[in-house]
Amino acid sequence: xxxxxxxxxxVPLLVALLVFGVLNYKLGDVSxxxxxxxxxVLKTSNARSDFWQAVSAGAQAAAKESEAGLTVEGPLQDxxxxxxxxxxxxxxxxxxxxxxxxxxxxxxxxDILHDIRARGxxxxxxxxxxxxxxxxxxxxxxxxxxxxxxGRTAVEATKGKLSAAIISDFPNSGVQSERERGVxxxxxxxxxxxxETFYAGNSEDNAYAYTRSLLLRSPGINTIxxxxxxxxxxxxxxxxxxxxxxxxxxxGFDSSVYEIKxxxxxxxxxxxxxxxxxxGYLSVKTALALVDxxxxxxxxxxxxxxxxxxxxxxxxxxxxxxxxxxx
Amino acid sequence: xxxxxxxxxxxxxxxxQSSISFAFSCLILVSITITSLASYQLAVYSAERNSExxxxxxxxxxxxxxxxxxxxxxxxSLLAMTSKDVNYYISSNxxxxxxxxxxxxxxxxxxxxxILYTRKDIASLMVFGYNGRVVSDRRITSLNPYAxxxxxxxxxxxxxxxGKSVLSAPHVQNMIQxxxxxxxSLSRELKNSDGITGEGIFLVDLNLSVITDLCSxxxxxxxxxxxxxxxxxxxxxxxxxxxxxxxxxxxxxxRVKEAASGTVFSVNDKEGKRSYTVQDTNFGWKIVGVAYxxxxxxxxxxxxxxxxxxxxxxxxVSLLLSIAISxxxxxxxxxxxxxxxxxxxxxxxxxxxxxxxxxxGQLGHTFNMMVGQIKRLMQExxxxxxxxxxxxxxxxxxxxxxxxxxxxxxxxxWMAEQKQHEQVVLMTSxxxxxxxASIAKDTELVSIRVDAEHITNYLLIQKMRYESQLEYQIDFxxxxxxxxxxxxxxxxxxxxxxxxxxxxxxxxxxVTVRGYESNGNIVFEVEDDGLGMTEEQLERIWKPAPxxxxxxxxxxxxxxxxxxxxxxxxxxxxxxxxxxxxxxxxVGTCVTITIPKVK
Numbered sequence: 001x002x003x004x005x006x007x008x009x010x011v012p013l014l015v016a017l018l019v020f021g022v023l024n025y026k027l028g029d030v031s032x033x034x035x036x037x038x039x040x041v042l043k044t045s046n047a048r049s050d051f052w053q054a055v056s057a058g059a060q061a062a063a064k065e066s067e068a069g070l071t072v073e074g075p076l077q078d079x080x081x082x083x084x085x086x087x088x089x090x091x092x093x094x095x096x097x098x099x100x101x102x103x104x105x106x107x108x109x110x111d112i113l114h115d116i117r118a119r120g121x122x123x124x125x126x127x128x129x130x131x132x133x134x135x136x137x138x139x140x141x142x143x144x145x146x147x148x149x150x151g152r153t154a155v156e157a158t159k160g161k162l163s164a165a166i167i168s169d170f171p172n173s174g175v176q177s178e179r180e181r182g183v184x185x186x187x188x189x190x191x192x193x194x195x196e197t198f199y200a201g202n203s204e205d206n207a208y209a210y211t212r213s214l215l216l217r218s219p220g221i222n223t224i225x226x227x228x229x230x231x232x233x234x235x236x237x238x239x240x241x242x243x244x245x246x247x248x249x250x251x252g253f254d255s256s257v258y259e260i261k262x263x264x265x266x267x268x269x270x271x272x273x274x275x276x277x278x279x280g281y282l283s284v285k286t287a288l289a290l291v292d293x294x295x296x297x298x299x300x301x302x303x304x305x306x307x308x309x310x311x312x313x314x315x316x317x318x319x320x321x322x323x324x325x326x327x
Numbered sequence: 328x329x330x331x332x333x334x335x336x337x338x339x340x341x342x343x344q345s346s347i348s349f350a351f352s353c354l355i356l357v358s359i360t361i362t363s364l365a366s367y368q369l370a371v372y373s374a375e376r377n378s379e380x381x382x383x384x385x386x387x388x389x390x391x392x393x394x395x396x397x398x399x400x401x402x403x404s405l406l407a408m409t410s411k412d413v414n415y416y417i418s419s420n421x422x423x424x425x426x427x428x429x430x431x432x433x434x435x436x437x438x439x440x441x442i443l444y445t446r447k448d449i450a451s452l453m454v455f456g457y458n459g460r461v462v463s464d465r466r467i468t469s470l471n472p473y474a475x476x477x478x479x480x481x482x483x484x485x486x487x488x489x490g491k492s493v494l495s496a497p498h499v500q501n502m503i504q505x506x507x508x509x510x511x512s513l514s515r516e517l518k519n520s521d522g523i524t525g526e527g528i529f530l531v532d533l534n535l536s537v538i539t540d541l542c543s544x545x546x547x548x549x550x551x552x553x554x555x556x557x558x559x560x561x562x563x564x565x566x567x568x569x570x571x572x573x574x575x576x577x578x579x580x581x582r583v584k585e586a587a588s589g590t591v592f593s594v595n596d597k598e599g600k601r602s603y604t605v606q607d608t609n610f611g612w613k614i615v616g617v618a619y620x621x622x623x624x625x626x627x628x629x630x631x632x633x634x635x636x637x638x639x640x641x642x643x644v645s646l647l648l649s650i651a652i653s654x655x656x657x658x659x660x661x662x663x664x665x666x667x668x669x670x671x672x673x674x675x676x677x678x679x680x681x682x683x684x685x686x687x688g689q690l691g692h693t694f695n696m697m698v699g700q701i702k703r704l705m706q707e708x709x710x711x712x713x714x715x716x717x718x719x720x721x722x723x724x725x726x727x728x729x730x731x732x733x734x735x736x737x738x739x740x741w742m743a744e745q746k747q748h749e750q751v752v753l754m755t756s757x758x759x760x761x762x763x764a765s766i767a768k769d770t771e772l773v774s775i776r777v778d779a780e781h782i783t784n785y786l787l788i789q790k791m792r793y794e795s796q797l798e799y800q801i802d803f804x805x806x807x808x809x810x811x812x813x814x815x816x817x818x819x820x821x822x823x824x825x826x827x828x829x830x831x832x833x834x835x836x837x838v839t840v841r842g843y844e845s846n847g848n849i850v851f852e853v854e855d856d857g858l859g860m861t862e863e864q865l866e867r868i869w870k871p872a873p874x875x876x877x878x879x880x881x882x883x884x885x886x887x888x889x890x891x892x893x894x895x896x897x898x899x900x901x902x903x904x905x906x907x908x909x910x911x912x913x914v915g916t917c918v919t920i921t922i923p924k925v926k
Contacts, residue, residue: 061567067549257507264473264501277569303573313499315561316572322499322507323569 035069036291038284039091040100041084042074043127049078051254051276054323055102055126058280066288074102081106088112098122098287103130105174122290126283129174135298137290139283141274142301143175147182147227150251153270153306154223155186157249162187164223165214166197167207167231176227179253183225200231207234215242223249229256236267255307255321263309270308273320278302344650344657351649356642363638370630375620379591379602382616385545386606389553390614392541396448397610400513400531401492403442407454407529408517410438417456417517417527432462439464448537450500450510454517455482456527469504476502485514485528494610496561497535509535511563539564548622551601558611560584579603583615593620659687663694675702713898717771731822738792754791757784765815771899772925775842775849776808782817782840789825796835797825803842807849811925813899819892820853820918828857828916848904848921856915865910889918896922 040059042052056072063070071091075083081104088101089112099121103109109130117123117136125136154164166183168176180197198214200206207230215221215238224239226232232252239245249269252259262268279302289296307317407413416423416431423431439452443464453463455476461468476482479502481495495512510532516525538555542564545553555563560580562568570576579594586592588607593600600620605613659682666679675698681691735758742750764781779801786799821838829836841852860868868889893906900923910916 058569061570064552065550065567257505260507261505264471266473275569275573278573278575281567281570281575313501315496315498318499319569319572322509 035067036098036288037069037094037096038063038071038098038100038287038291039094039096040070040072040280040284041088041091041102042072043084043102043104044076044078044080045072045074046076046078050323051274052102054276055280055283057323058277058282059100059284060280061277062281062284062288066284068284068288070284071096075104079104081108085109085112088116092116092119092121096121097291098124100124100126100283100287102126103128122287124283124287124290126279127175129178137286137296137298137300139279139286139300140302141175141279142303143178144182144185145301146253146272146274146304147179147184148186149182149304149306150179150225150253150270150272151183151186153272153308154183154225154249154251157251157269158222162223163218163220164225165211165221166225166227167210167235168197168199168227169202169231171197171199179227183227200228200234202228202230204230204234204237207231208237209234211235211238212242215239215244215248221248223251225251227253229254229259232262232268232271233258236262239267260312260321263307263312266309270306272304273307273317274304275302275320277323342657343660344653347653347656348650351653352646355645355649359638359641359645363634367631367634370634374630378618379604382547382551382602382604382618383589383591383606385547386553386604386614386616389541389545390606390608393538393555393612393614394608394610396533396537397494397513397608399446400449400533403446403449403452403531404492404513404515404529406442407439407452408515410435412438413454413462413529414517414520414526416462417454417458417460418519419458419524419526428460433466435462436464436466448534450508450532450534451503451530452532453502453530454527455530457525458527460527463503465503471501471504471506474501481512481514481530482528485516485530486525488516489525490516490518490522494612496557497538497563500532508532511535511538535564542566545616547616547618549619550599551616551618551622553614553616554578556580556583556613556615563612583613586613588613659683659691663687663691667694670698670701675705716894716898734792735788738788742791750791754788757787760784761788771814772811773814774808775803775810775812778812778814778816779803779808779842781815782821785818785821786838786840789821793825793830796832797829798835798837800837800839802839804844807842807844807924809926810849812849812851812922813895816892816896816920816922817851817853819889820920823889824853824855824857824916824918828855828859832857844924847924849924851920851922852917853920854915854917859912859914859916860910861912865908868908896920900925 040056042056044052045056047053052074059070059072062068071094073087073091075087077083084104085106085108088099091099099116101109101113101123103113103125105128113123113125113130113136117134123136124139126139127141129138129140130136155162164187166180168180170176198207198210200210207226211224211234224235226235229252232250235250236245239248239250245265245267246269250262250267252262252268252271253273255271255273259268259271263271282300282302286296286300305317305320307321311317312321412431412434416435435454439462443449443452451464453461453468455461461470480498481493484493484495492513492515495514497509497511500506500508500510500512513531513533514528517527517529518524519526542553542555543566547553552566554565557563560583562571562578562580565571565578567576571578582592582594583603583605586603586605588605591602591604593602595601602618602620604616604618606615607613663679666677669677677698678695679691681688681695683691735754739751739754739758742754761781761784764777764784783801786801790797790799817840821840824838829838836855836857839852839854841850841854843850889906889908896905904921904923907919907921908916909919
């Protein structure tokens with residue numbers, strides 16, 4: 001009798017368990033994924049920086065799509081390493097699942113980011129390559145490939161008869177040295193001549209003066225590849241003055257209203273434009289994949305687009321050149 | 328037991344309570360599960376329908392809003408069209424001198440500015456005459472020298488549309504120097520007074536931010552979003568436009584293009600299950616709301632949890648109830664079962680208590696009646712059996728051993744031949760008394776005096792027959808004479824003593840019959856000093872009398888069975904009374920008969 005009493009209580013319970021199991025299985029997909037939190041520290045949160053605003057927009061799009069919590073912040077001033085380090089440490093203290101950093105160039109970051117990883121926070125580094133002991137997950141524009149694109153564009157524009165000069169800012173600036181290597185890579189492939197790289201030090205005036213003297217000195221130069229916006233503007237100014245606009249192919253990087261106008265004027269032959277929105281989007285996606293323990297590439301490269309006067313108003317490129325809608 | 332076995336496969340329980348509980352539980356479980364599932368599905372379904380309707384409503388609202396912007400642009404364009412100044416200024420055959428131009432331009436520009444002043448969503452108003460004249464809402468219109476008018480989509484499309492207004496896709500308007508604004512352009516060709524020849528293009532630019540703000544404010548759940556495509560499937564607005572251009576995301580633009588207005592279709596891929604609500608506008612755009620299934624019913628988990636909770640609570644309560652109910656239902660059955668067991672053990676006084684008026688109550692009633700009936704029948708049987716036995720015994724005792732009669736008669740004859748008259752008289756009268764005593768049938772019980780006389784006569788006869796071989800002694804306490812005893816109680820014992828104890832004894836034997844009161848009972852003793860008996864012989868005596876009817880009725884040569892006499896005493900007086908025999912081989916036998924004092 002004892003046993004039977006147990007049985008008739010146990011059997012319905014078992015059946016009930018089974019039914020609930022089936023119910024849970026059948027409806028299991030409705031349970032929302034657990035909330036994941038991600039902190040994103042930009043190089044700058046300045047509203048005037050279209051690039052970083054687009055990164056932020058992309059990150060927010062990814063967070064909304066994945067239903068993850070996201071905080072985006074950054075120092076008001078670009079290159080403000082102290083403010084950024086403070087922000088990174090504050091963000092890490094909030095114990096997010098993942099931290100995404102677009103670090104300003106500063107030697108202190110190695111230790112700081114190492115410490116953050118030691119605290120179990122997944123780390124994704126964006127935009128600027130960092131030489132950490134253990135390589136972090138890295139989402140960045142493929143600057144080298146962008147350089148190759150610039151090189152190839154130059155080759156096409158001059159129909160192979162290339163005589164090029166390169167204007168950069170600093171010899172050891174992470175982004176620009178990669179662009180430089182890419183450009184040289186593409187030009188080497190065609191075994192064409194190019195002048196040695198001039199470092200204008202982030203100064204429009206230096207670039208202008210160099211271009212002017214270079215063009216006066218060696219009229220054979222038919223291509224100038226400027227690796228930063230100041231370099232482009234300086235070179236363009238010299239070209240316009242010497243009335244060489246369009247004759248000497250100026251190939252630049254990034255986009256600004258000034259560069260756009262130069263494109264329209266035909267002074268700037270082409271500019272290699274990054275996709276900051278995609279960078280923000282993919283960096284959040286990478287961070288989420290790390291949090292979920294999924295396999296993901298160590299390095300995610302984002303391609304760039306060559307924008308010329310003829311394609312600058314296509315729907316895709318308009319979005320890249322004018323990422324934001326001014327009221 | 329056999330019946331239960333046949334039920335075994337259906338419900339493997341030994342008690343009704345278990346079976347009822349189990350059956351109830353299963354029923355309850357199944358019904359609760361089914362109802363919960365059904366109502367859950369219904370709740371989810373209706374929630375989904377509701378939110379679909381809600382999304383459609385939002386899409387309609389967005390449509391209406393955008394429509395009103397477009398309508399406004401159209402109205403403004405009509406205003407320009409009907410303006411005489413505008414028409415005359417761009418007319419190919421006007422006579423406006425370069426000096427007068429400024430005045431015209433100012434008037435037109437003032438009109439445009441007035442319009443613009445009331446409409447913050449309009450970015451710019453411009454007229455491009457085919458005669459090369461351009462007027463805008465600005466005082467001084469400096470056009471972007473590098474923007475080629477005929478390259479502009481809005482310009483070309485308006486020209487080919489022939490007077491109808493044309494709405495462009497969003498684009499960056501670069502016509503004005505140093506201005507790069509995201510706008511949606513409405514353009515139309517202005518006609519000459521003949522209504523056929525085109526004179527110029529009128530352009531209204533709507534700030535795209537008006538539309539993007541409208542769209543980005545629409546909240547369709549956590550992940551849901553809306554987008555707009557134009558007739559050709561070009562994206563007008565999409566929150567992830569750049570990702571789509573970079574092929575990082577895909578959008579269901581082909582299906583949207585085919586979908587009619589007001590239709591809803593759902594897509595389930597690795598992005599998740601979501602539904603697309605498509606709404607057509609009358610200027611060629613399609614407004615699409617995308618809502619994720621998980622988002623639509625954001626509380627789907629809550630709904631399920633609630634259902635599970637209620638179902639579990641209901642289940643537990645009803646399981647407990649089912650156990651309680653089955654316990655209550657089966658309790659009278661268990662009581663009945665217990666009482667039946669008591670009857671099984673032989674207690675026919677059992678009566679089950681009946682509380683219920685239902686079938687089980689009736690069963691109890693019937694059981695009580697049945698037990699009563701059985702009890703009555705059994706008593707009847709005992710009664711008749713007793714009567715039968717008594718009558719049999721009466722019959723037995725009425726019989727006198729015929730040999731005894733023949734022998735006695737032989738003895739009388741022999742004595743008569745010897746002319747021993749006195750002896751003959753004595754014996755004959757004793758025989759006569761003996762017969763009279765045994766024939767007197769009317770009562771079973773006689774006074775001890777009568778039985779004492781009877782045994783005296785009997786022993787007298789036997790003494791005359793066996794003469795010197797037999798001595799006897801009768802010793803009755805005269806005080807017990809008034810008490811009753813069974814008729815002819817002692818004769819079989821005396822007969823046995825003579826025939827088995829003394830007859831084969833070589834020398835003279837003595838029979839002693841005693842009667843006295845002891846411990847409130849009356850005790851008779853029949854003692855002989857004859858052969859005595861072995862243990863086996865004693866045992867044989869106690870064996871019941873032969874059962875066969877003919878043997879009962881005929882007297883066996885061995886005389887009436889001691890056992891029968893003992894039984895007769897017990898029947899009459901009770902089990903504590905009866906016969907005891909003490910016997911020793913070659914010493915003698917003593918029979919002790921105990922009966923109660925009965926007046």
